Amino acid sequence: MAMLLELAGVSVRFAGLQALIDVDLTASGGEIKAVIGPNGAGKTTLFNAISGYVPLAGGEIALNGSAIHGLAPNEIAARGVRRTFQNGGLFPELTALENVLAGLHARIDASFVGILFGTRAARAAEREAVTRARQLLDLLGVSHLADQQVKSMSGGQQRTIEIVRAVAGEPPLLLLDEPAVGLAPPVRAQLIELIRRLAGEMGIAVLLIEHAIDLVMAAADVVAVFNGGAKIAEGPPGAIRNDPAVLEAYLGHV
């Protein structure tokens, strides 16, 4: 499989703290790779590094063979990397539909002058985007939420909307930061199903940060384990479960 994303020797430093140490990691289309590890292992920092929210102290990140490190977050997103945020990255005042429309921003082909004068072309582009956004909400089973303000939704609904918004731009790479936190078990099952569909049907490469081991085992094709900023193991879920380094990271010396 050709690699979509390649990290080579990536390091991130915060004022004396080594948040990521010499990390190599890949992601390829249609594959779900879970990133696990105890708190402070560097998982979210890894996502922030890939999506351009923190600068690298060393190493390289390439998407489809061209370097993306050093670009601004919006530029990296424009090249096809979309992410969700651990603490919720929605626009609370906007409706679900408007949130998804924001995800389609770059695909709405309307010039500034056209918008200013309300030309037919600009209005048509906006209408087209609205149709597309409704389709996406429908596709992922949340069309009934379209015109609700997201701040009035449950945690599970919000996380689903955030995923819909992230995939609206049809990104080849999707980074999901703890999407299952605080979800009730039946909703979690739906979420696993949704993530599997994104990878299986849409061919998206998914990197998934998750604490819930059951969800990781059910959803992921490959698991990468982090501890203290370094990747300590990587492999299929079954093998990782019994890896001595992983057991030590999670349980300490037994």
Next chain:
Amino acid sequence: MNRQPEPGAAAHWAGGTRVFYAVPLLALAIPLFANPYTQFVVNLMLVYVLVAVGFNLVLGNLGQLAFANTALFGIGAYTAAMLMVHAGWPFWAAIIPAGIAGAAAGFLASVTALRGIRNYYLAIVTLAFGELLRWTYIHGEVATGGTDGLAVPRADFLGIVLDSETARFYVFLLIVVVMVKAISNLLQSKVGRAIVAIRDNELATASLAIPTGRYIVLAFMLSGFVVGVAGSLFAVLLGQVVPESFGLIELILHFAMVLVGGLGSLFGSVLGAVALTALPEFFRGFPGLYEMFFGGLLIVFLLIQPRGLSALCAKAWPGLRDRYFRDR
């Protein structure tokens, strides 16, 4: 606007288009029964509509505590007045430069915001900027006429001599309708959505391939342009430009218009500007009472209706609701 109802966008502005054009059409009849003084007040309302609409772009839609509005207003007024007095330009030719000067000042304010100066810090920097400009007007006598200001010569607009309140009214109305419509189009498009998204969550906005920095600069410059144009109208309406027009009391008035109208609502800014321009006229016979009443009213109104007149109207007529403005 949504002539054919969009498959999505709910009913926002569904009845809004009709209202949008009905109001200025009805307003065309005002000169038939208004005396010159009433007409002057109506003209002043038009100026303040632009002032509030422009201020709201940054304050309500972008959500930045930038208080450079009187600075932008003053720059527009002085640019137009100086071009007319010193360079002999006709009024119509000075309107766009006044807007551009305002946009340039807006750009300066946006640079401070982009450099991470936000919230209270942005508020104090922009307030200082306004006071610095006022100092410049007072001390730059050669260009600005110092404390005496500049007497603005008779204005004409593409051949129409603006020597009566009625003539000014029709020209001002045209300019205001065109500008408010353009801002309305913009706010309902992907541009308006991006600006509101930045207000709600800037980091997440960037993660959607939206160039946040560019939209922050754009919002500030647009705001500056609109308020700068308002300044040029103000100069012609009063026939003079003096530094004391652009002080802190004036800023509080602008701020109150946006808040009373509804933070983030274009329709609200129009209402707020009209309401707070009309209000003092009812107290003209009772000097001293106005300030008391104004302060009291502001407190009571914002306590019971923090989302402003716009939310109040949207409750009664849902068709008037702006996009991206919620009444809860």
